[in-house]
Amino acid sequence: MTEPNATDPYLWLEQVTDERALDWARAHNEVVVTQFAGSDRFGELERRILDMLDTDTKIAYPARRGRWLYNFWRDAEHPRGLWRRTSFEEYAKRSPRWDVLIDVDALAEAESENWVWGGAAVLRPEQSRALISLSRGGADAKVVREFDMERLAFIDKADGGFELPEAKSELRWIDIDSVYVGTDFGPGSLTDSGYPRIAKRWRRGTELDSAETIFEGEPSDVAVSAGYDRTPGYERHYVGRATDFFNEEVYLVEEDGTLRLLDIPTDASESWYKDWLLIRLKSPWEIADRTYPAGALLATDFERFLSGERDFDIVFTPDAHTSLHGYGWTENHLMLITLEDVQTKLYVVTPSADGWLREPLADTPPMATTSVMNLDPLESGDEFMLTTSGFTNPATLLSSAVGGETRLLKQEPGFFDASGIETEQFFARSDDGTMVPYFVIRHRDLRGTPGPTIMSGYGGFEVSRTPAYSGASGMGWLERGGTWVTTNIRGGGEYGPQWHTSVQKANRHKVYEDFSSIAADLVTRGITTPEQLGAVGGSNGGLLMGVMLTRYPHLFGAIVCQVPLLDMKRYHLLLAGASWVAEYGDPDKPEEWKYIAEYSPYQNVRGDAKYPPILITTSTRDDRVHPGHARKMTALLEELGHTVWYHENIEGGHGGAADNKQSAFQAGLIYEFFTQQLTGGGATDPTA
Template sequence: MSGVDESVTDPYLWLEEVADERCLDWARARNDVVVDRFASSPRFTETQRRILDMLDTDAKIAYPGRRGSWLYNFWRDADHPRGLWRRTTFEEYAKDAPDWDVLIDLDALATAEDENWVWGGAGVLRPAQNRAMISLSRGGADAKVVREFDLETRRFIEQADGGYFLPEAKSQLSWIDIDNVYVGTDFGAGSLTDSGYPRIAKRWRRGAPLADAVTVYEGAAGDVAISAGYDRTPGHERHFVGRATDFFNEELYLLESDGALIRVDTPTDAGTSWYKDWLTIRLKSDWEVAGRTYPAGALLVADLKEFLDGARDFEVLFTPDEHTSLHGYGWTENHLLLITLQDVQTKLSVLTPGVDGWTRAPLADSPSMATTSVLNLDPLEGGDEFMLSTSGFTTPGTLLAGSVGGATTRLKQEPGFFDADGIETEQFFARSEDGTMVPYFVIRHRDHRDTPRPTVMSGYGGFEVSRTPAYSGASGIGWLEQGGTWVTTNIRGGGEYGPQWHTSAQKANRHKVYEDFAAIARDLVARGITTPEQLGAVGGSNGGLLMGVMLTRYPELFGAIVCQVPLLDMRRYHLLLAGASWMAEYGDPDNPTEWEYISKYSPYQNVRADAKYPPILLTTSTRDDRVHPGHARKMAALLESQGHRVWYHENIEGGHGGAADNKQSAFQAALIYEFFSELLR
């Protein structure tokens, strides 16, 4: 199949029937081939064992989520493959072996209820912290069942006893108080958007039937999602609703007690939030207001009440430059913490409001070739305390705790899970087709600098997702320790240089993402790091689309490709599951003007029988209800029919992450490294 003639019937459309037994039999047959070929060797078995041991070990950091005096954690290990939801105090957590209070044993629950439960998260009622909304999915899907849980009795509260319950759907449920919640879910015909998310937000009182919940806001079918929430900051309590008109634009409204809506009239593509009376606006495009233009990537602050009254007086807290972007920010009780990236390396600052304006100071040192994240800010009950998490490609995670103005202390340190002796990280820049310099990191042993080596480059390039240095024990075990070179790319479409690094590669400019990745592949060869025959590439989801384009447009650059949970049929992506929500990123295939540029790269429509493609491994999950498994299935079938070298593996559960537990995660990781080890020599 080639070209974009819509009159040609897709012979593999039947593979979009997710749970049809014919489709599952088709997948199982190919799974057997993959297991036979790549998952049966002693090397695979040993790699899988070591990765699973790493995932199951008690030595890894149990990263907590802070809620006042409690630290919550979800934990998986060999004895609890589905996981434990638990909590402890800060004082206890600081010990080498904390005493955790187990709230839910998901393995026991799944056995008792004969359900394939996968953890989906918990929303704890504050400040009492005696109730929680627990989200559980079957097999790892995005759609979840939501149930109310009593943290004192350690039991779910049944509907018959007045408990909140939502059947499986892509729902949004948030606490107002013990007897009231905001809910968005599948209320019946017409209640979901075209993307499958809530179109209607309602206020639901305990004990009332869901059908009697009171509508507070309705969006349009073409919106992505509608949400509602409650800010419980003492003295600054606010109800609000959000209308996401597409993936990157949202209208925000304050909801008055009489049901009236007050628009927070900031740019819809900006990141808008508030704390007490401070309104913060992180711009994603230039904003001209009150005779002044503020640049994309800037962070502005204003008095919320004055802003709502019409004032447009802003203090500029951050301005980007050619090398520096704002990566994140968050409040303690009295300070605003900023995380910036300077050529994809972290810097931390603390900003403090005062009568004479804002002051700035360094927060803490952050090592080079590493990423430092700020965690567990709790301005409501945590004062000015914070946690820092730091890791690099060869440096295991470290968790520190501190308070603004005081010293930071180390709480936890993970051990190394692979032999990193002699393995170093370097940063290079490649020149893309339009002259843009694109950074990437190379991780390799210092003794291999003079000889081209088997190399795997990974990429994503979309949705303003930044890919920063982070420890990966799996790639260390499965690839670096074996003498391979690993490359992390920072191509456009991500957010490494601020929002314009992303917006410059949307829709009609999507080709820049692929040109950047190809430029890095060529640069790796030009520097003598690898050869085309030794170069592999891996990516998932939007990164899976990237892999599909590399296969069909740049096949000569690669010796092997792994394409995970991918988008590939861009003619139909908007019709499958959550695909409609991504049209702001890629464009609308039903619009002839936009299909014109999408059609030029859509992998499924650009496969050619007479092309010479590198071998490819396609992986997906039956239970992925975000990116439809039909993308990978149809691509595999098409490539097979034309005689190309293709392998296909489908996890029958696992959701968009591809795995539902540590054992499945270890299998998926080991499979990738074995595939590359076999084919890149």
């Protein structure tokens, strides 16, 4: 392991837009393109993936706002995208007519800007105005501008429109003439993580400098935000103060401007609807002589809670196999999405004088993920939509209402030949004895014969990885006779919050033990061999890949590491890194650096080790995970003579791609890399 306090010779690569660093990146890009993107095989795969992304046969997923369904759409003619809307009745037709609100391609051309869509906040119930977020090249930092949805035009600041320059901002409607705003107000107004530290109320026609301060957090906080619940008869103003990534204090703003703290655990997730307050616990809570378990969903009368009562109903209780994956209200019912050994079960729960009555909502297919979406209790009654897909089953979108019939709205076609390809679920025993699930997707004829296999993982921030259709992996890998593996390692939320909290900070090593145990289990079961086994992950999953390279190199034949965290000595000093100290620990504290140093990939690269070939990718415009991680790791591996390829997208943000063409290129690049490395195609060592 290298000395953590030694001078880093590659710090210059942290200068994101420095021409020397960009020239370094461009030179590496040329090598990668020559090696992996020049063949007819790559060109055909890239074309197929792009056709899939551009086709109008894919589902245009809507976001329901009363009578309107909104959608953001990209295709070959509109690579930057269209923001549009239609009615529910029109959407149900085979070829609905959409009203285009914003053409991002036309806007970018007219304003000579590299605009990438960042989202829209529609003012309700009028839906005559929206706050539009746009980024340059796909960054997290965005410009926010007010849009008139009747005139289909932006409202200039000179005409009283709300407008914010590029920053990591929050802008939320209160009413048509006022908003809550958090942004870069000047020196000292951002947290150490680069997010808003101050929440203000801003009225139309006034300068931002004169906005009324509602709340100020501390520089060490992650972020501060404010919002407004406009439910008729239940209007509430509120403030959130995220003290770290997983803990937040929530306050109600009284009429006189004073703040009233909600007395609930700061690591719990709270929500309210009319009379009900819901609390999902992430750790056990002992209150009023009773202990409620982590992962439980509690309900209570909101006003009685505010008056001091602590009488809760338990709406959901987890067990060893079942966790709460999501929940939301219709007008009269609460919908629960649960995971039973990482497979979806849906329930509808109805509050009544006899308690919370729970019934199954709908049958869900095995080895698939089914989600409830477009709950709009204030304007759409008890209606909802369901979407379901599996590794080999394209997405289906259905419409229903509680107690009503379910009808098919949309069905995506298959984008690869899935005949004979099956999904199986296995469990591997990790180093501490924990059984960790994973899915194997392969052709039935491959059983009993070890073959080229790619395993993917994430393992952090309570992010669950559930079955989902991927046309790109189908075309790029499964169709070619490869096996795909999706892992459900700890750090995610597949078995509730404790699946995550049990491996934070000093216990982080268990995440890597889980993934490596699955790799070994795949070999033991005869599914693959170490030489034929590849691994891929991005962001926190990119850190996972860096650890696999430096700690478990003997288990893999090739690795793809995307938009990664790798230098854990400096991660908290770069971009949004300070916000993740609650996940990994603080490297400035000797007792915490001690366990981080054991796995930090950049500090654990060895010249005398034998590493599998690795492809590291990132984006110049990623302002969440600094591209310096990927750049420096590549330079160090090259210096020590290891086989490493590097590709940096000059735009694209943390997602790595700003449009469908870039997405198709990056997907094709990954599968071509694995094809060459794991199936005997070979590749020229770029360091030779």
